Amino acid sequence: MLAPRHAGRPIALRALLGTLPVLIALVAGACNKVPLTAPTDSAVTLFAAQTVVALNGTVEITANVTEPGGVPVQNGTQVNFTTTLGSLEPAEARTNGGKATVRLSAGTASGIARVRAFSGGAQAEAVEIRVGAAAASQLTLSALPSAVGANGGTVDLLAVATGENNQRLPGVPVTFATTAGSLRDATVITDGNGEARTLLTTTREATVTATVGTVQATTTVRVTTRPIITLTGPSTAVGEGETTTFTVNVQPQTNGDAVRDVVIDFGDGERRSLGALTGSRTVQKVYARKGTYQVTVSVLDTGGETTTATTTVTVEERVINVTLTASPSTAGVNTVVQFTATASGTNIVTYNWNLGDGDTRVTTGPTTSKVYGSAGRRRVSVEVVNAVGQRGIATIEVLIQ
Incomplete structure (x- = not known):
């Protein structure tokens, strides 16, 4: 028996209609995956x-x-x-x-x-x-000190990298190069303050270049001759409380830096600045205690170099010897008698007098005078005291008649 002519079409149509929801879901899913972008003319x-x-x-x-x-x-x-x-x-x-x-x-x-x-x-x-x-728009480079001595030396190099509005730049590589000597580090990353540091050791004049990006900076480290210093003290021992004299002589060299400051250290804790001294100067000092002291003169120049010279001084403990004279030694009542004290050593500060009749006095000079109103023998004494408290005493007798 023959099948109907169009018997297969309803089956195909039903199959197509059955897949339609799946197709719609696939199309919708594809649309959802398209990213949302800005509209035209945004x-x-x-x-x-x-x-x-x-x-x-x-x-x-x-x-x-x-x-x-x-x-x-x-x-x-x-x-x-x-x-x-x-x-x-x-x-x-x-x-x-x-x-x-x-x-x-x-x-x-x-x-x-x-x-x-x-x-x-x-x-x-x-x-x-x-x-x-x-990021760097500016770089500065400095050396401290700016020079080394005749035998060479080592200086600190400091590069500072800055950008817009003078803002310091951390984490920036700085490259150093030199025409002489050797660098501790050729490349240094700037720290949190925008600073990169390295050391240069040289015996010859050196031009140092620092580079960051397209920016460069240079500085020159010179070789200088340091000043000649002489320091002269006493050739023999001095006593406690006596004035001691030192002579300081500073002579800068023609290819050296100018003197910035001269300081003398007396070895007993006292330091004294002599300023930017050139030439010769005498300096006086009083030592209060016996001993041997090392005295040092330090000269700092404008290049940051320090040169020194030393000497020693011996200080002894000494007794103050005093003699006392009266003029006249025999005098009449109501006559002026002049007393004179002569003491060894220097820096005598006071003379303590006892004139034998209850009259006591203190002077800063070695003489005093007295008029006695009655006859008799008078025992007169004087105590001499120096700047560090050492003492000496002398006594004489005068006759008043």
Whole structure:
């Protein structure tokens, strides 16, 4: 028996209708996966939390996306970011209140990171982030001291890197080079204050160059002859309380730096500045206690170099010998008698007199006089005291008649 002519069509139609819900779901799912982007004629503007970043540093980058009329785009609008240096995390972000934020990791290479952002047909102008050495706009270089002596020496080199608004730059590589001598470190990363330090050791004049990015700075370390110093003290021992004289002579050299200050240390704790002394000067000193003292003269020049000279002085404990005379030694009543004390040593500060009739007095000079109003013998004494408290006594007798 033959089958009906169109018997297969209802079956095929039912099969097609059965798959329609599945097709609709697949199409809808595909539509949901298409990212939401900014509408036509929208604007994208980029902002950076800072435009300078150290090596291995990070900085936030924000894209502000607005529709025509300045209205923020719909939340969840996708913004894509690119950079010419470092890396972005994430590379795409979705807006909230019209803003999408990512973070730039600078990495280990100096340069300029040009970050761009786009959404749909809208694209922002690139924002430039200067990384490491590329951020430097100025570099200063100094040496302390600025010179070494005739036999050479070592100086401290300090480079300071700054960027926009004189901001100091941390984490920036500074390269040092010199025409003479040797450097402790040829490349130094600036610290938190934007400072890079190294040492130069040289026996010859050296020109040092520091480089950061495209910026350079130079300084010259000279070789100078230090001043000639002589220090002369007493050739024999001195006594406690006596005045001791030292002679200091400073002679700067023609290729040396000027004298900034001269200081003499007497070895007993006393130091005295003589200022920017050139030539010869005598200095006096009183030692209060016996002993052997090392005396040192230090000359500091304007290049930061210090030159010294030394000598020694011996101080002895000595007895003050005193003699006392009266003129006249025999005098009449109501006659003036002149007393004179002669003491060994120096720096006698007081003379304590007892004139034998109850009259006592203190003088700073070695003489005094007396008029006695009655006859008799008078025992007169004088005690001599020097600057450090040492004492000596002398006594005589006068006859008043």
